[in-house]
Amino acid sequence: MDTLLQQLINGLTLGAVYALVALGYTMVYGIIGLINFAHGEVVMIGTMVAFTVIVSLAGSGMPPLLVLGIGLLVSVVVCMVLGWALERVAYRPLRHAPRLTPLITAIGMSIVLQNVAMIIWGRNYITFPPMIHKQIYDIGGASFTNVQVAIVSLAAVVMLGLIYLVHRTRIGMAMRATAQNPHVASLMGVDINRVIAMAFIIGSALGAVAGCMVGSYYEIAHYQMGFMLGLKAFTAAVLGGIGNLAGAMAGGLLLGVIEALGAGYIGDLTGDILGSHYQDIFAFIVLIIVLIFRPSGLFGERTGDRA
Amino acid sequence: MNGRARPSSSRQRHWLGFLLLGVVLLAVPFVAALGGQAWVRIANFAILYVFLALGLNIVVGYAGLLDLGYVAFYAVGAYAYALLASPHFGIHLPFWVILPLGAGLACIFGVLLGAPTLKLRGDYLAIVTLGFGEIVRIFMNNLNAPVNITNGAQGITLIDPIRIGDFSFAQTSSFLGVTLSGPQKYYFLLVALALLVIMVNIRLQDSRIGRAWQAIREDEIAAKACGINTRNIKLLAFAMGASFGGIAGGVFSAMQGFVSPESFSLMESITILAMVVLGGMGHIPGVILGAILLTGLPEALRYGIEPLQRALFGRMIVDPESLRMLVFGLALVLVMRFRPAGLWPSSQRRRELAESAG
């Protein structure tokens, strides 16, 4: 079996998920400069909601694809409401507070959401019922599944939709203007509150999609799954240049590939001293290296101090 | 000329306050022991967290740097002690060698991590430190093969207590007619350490370095224009915070006799940070309050939630552990919402001319 190709395929799948989650971080950061720590938890809630819907409809005799679709839709709607509520209740009152204040709030919300999820869905891993008959395809010695194809293509469609939204619609224009300069944007008649709320809502919707993907890819979910996922997605956003949408997408894909390759080859590289359970450190090592040599990310613009 | 000098009556009241505080501090381990040694241990942890929080306060409160991986330095200190004073490698160095060693090691890690990242925007530092914390934890968890260094998730047991000659902190012994249990002895050691870190905090605040930190917090560009090498000064804060974390880790190891990666999760970093921010960043009494509250609150909830649920519903409805964390999370959100500067922020500082004239 060709490991390189295989790892590339796996990395691409994972990267598509990271990219979607990273977009949520980058949109919020680009507009209000907040690391929305709770975003990983929103993704987790998305997975959990989809799980509940799918499980409860699984025996209803509906076609599996329809069940999956409903699960995805409900999950997206729930997460949009959650994202909106988070901004409205937790962050908006703190917009002019010291910089650390909203960050602590975000950490607090993250803890709250995790534990609410634990109370609702329990502390054990939950297994996704297999809704799609998994098909395995072979190319050049590597294999991929129809689930992977679905994940990558859905991610591509969603990202294209986002690009259209940001560059071709009024609200997208307002978002870009606010990201450039909130004060001027508000003078030009942009409703800043609405723009910020939209960033949270759209980001959460993308997160829900990503959550459903993770769930159907690994077929398990856990109330703590959002943390590592969120952390890596944030790393991906920084990697691509935080605040930069295209950067988040590229950063996500890149991180997925790096991680997969790293996990695949770390044993060979270190003479089996380090094994694949070190997979999680790649993201951070890459992050630190990138920040040292390209502080504004791979695709970010250099921003200088201003007098 | 100066109408703000503190009247002498207030100064006397100050001394009275200190005296009272001293008596309370002396009484705590004996009063707590009435409820069992477990309560003394809780008091010990509260003070250990005061120590940790004040160490982090130098980084976050004074220099204004967001460190989300503080626990990594704590872990370095703890494992340094555990590996050099336990049967794991059969090395049994005395504490006065290992504690400074652990502090130094943590300091080196702090410099290595801080030097490249401190010139970046603050949020990047936050995420890099967070990542570093995770890297350290992952290594502790997995460095048991092929060479068993950390003993993986099982952790290291049978760590030597702090011992001065024949006087071991782990055993009960009599002292001028007063019988002190192990935890009670550690209590006094911890109080001494906490007083040390309080003194360091106070003295740094009113120094050339302390002013430079405050200047950087207020306006970094203006601070640079005043000739402050902001990166070095920030690095200094970062390294100092790391060293204190290292010392705390060593004491933790000795006190527990056991360390495992579980004690050094991100949640631990967040808790310590929350103590600093919740209490009132940069304000020493506020940070102390934050540390004591956040150590005490979960304990109180642990003992309060179960009986409360039984009383209300006749049975356990919600897992007490998750409810405890839920309340913790909500407390963070609510305090930030209604007291964004913390529970006990520093009031407008009154300055004495006499003091600055030295």
Next chain:
Amino acid sequence: MSEQQLLLEAHAVAKHFGGVKALHDVSLTIRRGEIYGLIGPNGAGKTTFFNCLTGLYRNEGGHFIFDGVRLQADAPHKAAAVGIARTFQNIRLFGNMTALENVMVGRHLRTRAGVVGAIIRNPATRAEEAGIARRAEELLHYVGIHARAHDYAKHLSYGDQRRLEIARALATEPKLLALDEPAAGMNGTETEALRVLVEGICRDGVTVLLIEHDVKLVMGLCGRVAVLDYGEKICEDVPAVVQKDARVVEAYLGGSVA
């Protein structure tokens, strides 16, 4: 002119932002002990020149020679260390520190005490600390705001904040004091008091580089004046000559100075 007389030489300094040329080969010389004025319409590049000189920006072309040595000021603290202190157009004080503390921060560069000294408070540290406070008070006296020494900087009046910023800059013991529009927003009386202060600073041996909008102040105060327009130096001479220069009149003075 002998080399010793020159404090600062700017040689063909160039800086652009994206495609916009903010400074185009600006050369000028400042002599020891003079008050040198830099004027020009809004956006002419005065502040950009300042920021290049003080290490806040990196100039793409040209270089500075300060006090006979080529300036390697790629960071503001290095510029301060060689003896260039500055104030900011939009006052940048440490708002939550007292006026005295602001000036004490300015002493950072010329003092030594580190962490250990701060913690053990040995006699050397205490003496240094007392020296810092004493010098800071002297400077507050010097700029005339000693009465406000223990007030927070953010609570000072606008004019006093300008003075405090000058005191803080002087605390770094500069050879060249660069003032970025110090009279902006001041009324007639305050401007006159500022004029007296700047003259005094110069008399006490500090060379002054002054960016100003208030043409009358510049013409009355400065020994020599350079005029920037669209990032280019169009004139450099004594005020009397500059005022009559056709390009200057066209570019900037226009009808504003009769």
